[in-house]
Amino acid sequence: MCRADRGVVLGLHRSGPDRDVLEHALSLGVRGIDTAYNYRGFTSHRALACTAGDLLGEFTVSTKVGYFPSGTGERPMHSLDPDRLRTAVERSAHELGRSPDLVFLHNPELALSGLGPAESYDRLAAACAALAGAARSRICGAWGIATWDPRPLAAAVEHDTSHIQPGVLMLRAGLSVAAPMLSAGENVCRVLDVAPECRWGMSPFGGSTTDPAWSAVDLRAFLAADQDCSTSQAAFRLAYELPPVARVAVGTSNPVHLRDLVAATTLRISDSAISRYRELIQKKGP
Numbered sequence: 001m002c003r004a005d006r007g008v009v010l011g012l013h014r015s016g017p018d019r020d021v022l023e024h025a026l027s028l029g030v031r032g033i034d035t036a037y038n039y040r041g042f043t044s045h046r047a048l049a050c051t052a053g054d055l056l057g058e059f060t061v062s063t064k065v066g067y068f069p070s071g072t073g074e075r076p077m078h079s080l081d082p083d084r085l086r087t088a089v090e091r092s093a094h095e096l097g098r099s100p101d102l103v104f105l106h107n108p109e110l111a112l113s114g115l116g117p118a119e120s121y122d123r124l125a126a127a128c129a130a131l132a133g134a135a136r137s138r139i140c141g142a143w144g145i146a147t148w149d150p151r152p153l154a155a156a157v158e159h160d161t162s163h164i165q166p167g168v169l170m171l172r173a174g175l176s177v178a179a180p181m182l183s184a185g186e187n188v189c190r191v192l193d194v195a196p197e198c199r200w201g202m203s204p205f206g207g208s209t210t211d212p213a214w215s216a217v218d219l220r221a222f223l224a225a226d227q228d229c230s231t232s233q234a235a236f237r238l239a240y241e242l243p244p245v246a247r248v249a250v251g252t253s254n255p256v257h258l259r260d261l262v263a264a265t266t267l268r269i270s271d272s273a274i275s276r277y278r279e280l281i282q283k284k285g286p
């Protein structure tokens, strides 16, 4: 029997879609898959449709647009060009064999750095209008913004918010997020009035659990008393608090790890430890 959705989203940034993992995810109550137009050399959508097209109806599928093939075979290039974004959403739906439930504008900050607030706002608003138009045309269910570094975004939305109303905002989450990123992300949520239930976290381990820092820390102080878990589980649970988010996109190709992540969502956290941690990282400065 499938269990209730606990806000775990299986991210496909680092691993290709694996049918066994996806079936296991469903059995654990994991209902979200997050991918992107450019993942796996622009093949992620087709691979997903090919490997698990018949399962996709059981998942909420989110993807992202903003990176495009460079044409020279080199690194993908980033663009907020509205026509390219719209075409990428259409192609995503075609490749997936279904409309994505959610399409994020992928790392818009890359096109905003170095611009003044007014120009940043104009570029961002035009890109958001393209995604909002795609959602209105039902090419995708809803649209949002996924940002790795929310600081340039904060500058744009502090200038104006009138045409920037994402349904979801996805931010880095957890202990690997430095204080300036954390506060800029929370600021963007506040200015855009994105409620906690519409905020998603990503990359709860900063991309890897093999970093020696993870084996050097003891995270038990963050948990309410009398609970046992691994460092990865505690770190994952904390990603729902820093900043407060309803869902967390995490990468794993290991079914045991996925089971551990789902189990971690029920861990109880010490609110006072979270507050103290926030105070400490703010004091430490950038």
Ligand SMILES: NC(=O)c1ccc[n+]([C@@H]2O[C@H](COP(=O)([O-])OP(=O)(O)OC[C@H]3O[C@@H](n4cnc5c(N)ncnc54)[C@H](OP(=O)(O)O)[C@@H]3O)[C@@H](O)[C@H]2O)c1
Pocket: 010, 011, 012, 013, 014, 034, 035, 064, 106, 107, 146, 147, 148, 202, 203, 204, 205, 206, 207, 208, 209, 232, 233, 249, 250, 251, 252, 253, 254, 256, 257, 258, 260, 261
């Ligand atoms: N700008 C953006 O929009 C953006 C940027 C980055 C990420 N994201 C989203 O966030 C998702 C996750 O990010 P990410 O893959 O970069 O980083 P991540 O989730 O922080 O880390 C993934 C790594 O953690 C390991 N791991 C997961 N669960 C574990 C467990 N229970 N125990 C031990 N190790 C565990 C995985 O190894 P195993 O495979 O061995 O479990 C994998 O190597 C992406 O797939 C994407 O959906 C979005």
